[in-house]
Amino acid sequence: MERLTCSHCLLSFPASDALRTEYDGTEHVFCCNGCRGVFLLIRNEGLDAFYSKRRWDSPGRPAEVAKEPDTAAFLADVMEVDGDKELDIFIDGIRCASCVWLNEKFLSRAEGVSHVRINFATHRAKIRWDPAVIDISAILQRIQAIGYSPKPYRESEQIQARRAESRDLLVRFGTAAFLSSQLMIYSIALYAGYFQGIDQKTKIIFEVIAALLTLPVLLYSGMPFMRSSVSGLWHLHFTMDSLIATGSVSAYVYSVYQMFRGGTVYFDTSAMIITLILLGRYLESTAKGRASETIAKLTELAPVEARIVTGAHDISDMPSAETEMVQLSALKTGDIVKILPGEKIPSDGIVICGESETDESILTGESRPLRKTAGSELIGGSINLFGMLIARITRTGRDTVLSGIIKAVEDAQSGKPQIQILADRIVGYFVPAIIITAIATTALYLLKGFSTDHSLMIGISVLVIACPCSLGLATPLAVLIFTTMASSRGILVKGGEVIENLSRIDHVVFDKTGTITEGKPSLREIIRIDREAEETYPLKVAASLENLSEHSLGQAIRDAWKHDLLNVSDFRAVPGRGIEGRVDGRRCLIGNRAFLAENDIDSLPDNSPITSLDELTDPFERSGDTVIYLGWSDAVRAVFVVSDCLREEAKDAVNAIAERNINITVISGDNSITTAAVSGAAGIRNAEAGMSPAGKRDYIHALQAGGSHILMAGDGINDAPALTEASVGMAMGRGTDIAMESADAVLIRNDLTAIPYFIGLSARTYRIIKQNIFWAFFYNIVAVPLAVSGALHPIVAAGAMAASSLFVVINSLRIRKKDKF
């Protein structure tokens, strides 16, 4: 079936679905009306530049051989609802809102499908259909047909537990917020009554209502704090929770006591503390939401089955011998496996026979396909591209390279929050200090001969005053504004702790491929050696040949040619070397120099403007580019230079970071020539090449052990361990899911200049958080002695508390200042 590419969204789709529109004399094809509409809108607005400016350079999913979806795997999850069937599936390959839209519309149009809803965040689709009209395999094939792959949706227990916790927090917070807003009505009336005078009966009614409204906030919403502080008390271990529990409970008890004495009540204080802290906790839990899905995603990479060769003992018989599919868990070291083109390599091993290339980019970062012949090592999880391979398994289970990466991510994630520990330690001293002060104050007043009532009241007022109301607000509010600011600049932040880490950054480490470069080879230069050929002819021939190959370098050439292709016959591909075919009656070869030389194409044409090929291509090879030769009839006719281009804004970003006196290093899995050339072009002097995923992590670890604070920016699975190890990990939005899951922040728009902006924003936010916390404590430092002396008038205390909260709010708003970047 012929396939076309949509002029707007670049989606590849069957030609029969095409929508054609003529515009400015050229015909454009679209996959759907939506794309066409947007395309016309953009053109009519004179914003054509969008199409040249946009960067759709996502590596996407590895090119797998399209297999029929395995219906059996889904059957267990199908549910019966009102006579219809319902199923939750995970749709892999969704990258943006239009993917969701496309899948929803496309599925809901199938006859018999009554309901389709895809969750934007989790890519989970809920599909309901009538089993009498359509069956499940037809639905799955429909998803596959538009280029996405359906997978069974299974949540790990860990993820389920976290979701339940997040929902529980939301209900608790919502309830507390509702009650607090009701409570405020009565509290404000009571405060007004304090100044203007209030009817005694009305006052009692309001106070009783306020007491009743506050009770569920304490007993239901505040339950997690109460529970943890009671168990903490048991072990004499004081946390923030203890402070919140002590403060809110004592404020409540004190208010009930005052209610009977006819004094001023503080129910709002008690409820507000819990509400604000719950809001902070809820924001935190949703932001961290997706972090622990990392490991689940990584294990998904591992193939589930292996094809074991059973029928042969002789190497020469193996390619044709019988095979048997076994579960990966049954695979043992020493087993002989057969790997067909397009399949994943089941486990680490050594090639016994066969010749092919493998794509290890997602594991090692090596951007080019690697040639594999007898004796080469294979990495489990990488993809066999062209030829059949027979391999002996050398490592299985937890010893494999892939397991090593997974373990590295686990380790790095579990060892993170050191800042939290410090904060808790300070609170651990603060809480007992306040409790001791309160008890001592009460005792002192009793000794001085005051009444028990009065002494107790003063003691409790110390506890109430010490309540961390603005302290509870200080950080979450600043974090919230920070996250909003960051996301408007295209940065997705996973948690608040990143602010503190970012503000200390003194060293930025970039991954090369896909981070400071586009991550995808593109044709940079065509040098026509044969002056007789038409100017575009060599590219046309090359593209026609490469169109039949799967090679990523070839794709760069193919993508550069937008017009009709020539017919190719007698096509042959030699892995690692090149391809040949008959075009326009001539035998044409394209590939590396050795491949052409072996086929007696080594001379230059008679009319060549140059005298030596080496002279021409040496500079390119030295700068890390790949040179591809095209030849026919004994002579090299053209040279193509393919390279992974530097991101446009990389230089600006590097300069802006350097201005802040921050060191910059590039690390890469690629060879040292390419790495040095690319980092030099971006204006970065330090470059480390040939790094494995664990090597990158160790490099970051060593720098941090030396006292540096590292920001690591990367995009691949190979960067995941380093991203988690670094103080701050930053993933590219078009990178792999695993990289995004491991990172603390994601650059949605792939705009590197957001990094210096982000560093500046964090520094400012952190400064403001420190001011907020200082003010919150300052309030306590001033108010607690006043409370101890018994001189603090209740209304003054309430006013000071409000003023301190207000200060925190206004101060936090200062984060919204405009920045250069």
Place this chain on the structure above:
Amino acid sequence: MWTLIFLIFLSLVLGIGAWLFFIWAVKSGQYDDPEGPKYRMLDDDEEPDNKKGHP
């Protein structure tokens, strides 16, 4: 005084109504996908038939 008590009662009933609505919203998953609706509101339910489809 009775006016006051009646108004308090009314405000509590309305508040509890809102609270029950909130609980229902959480339980029925309205908060599970906060991202989606902002894109969905831009979707047209029906596309013109003459423009979409197989030419």
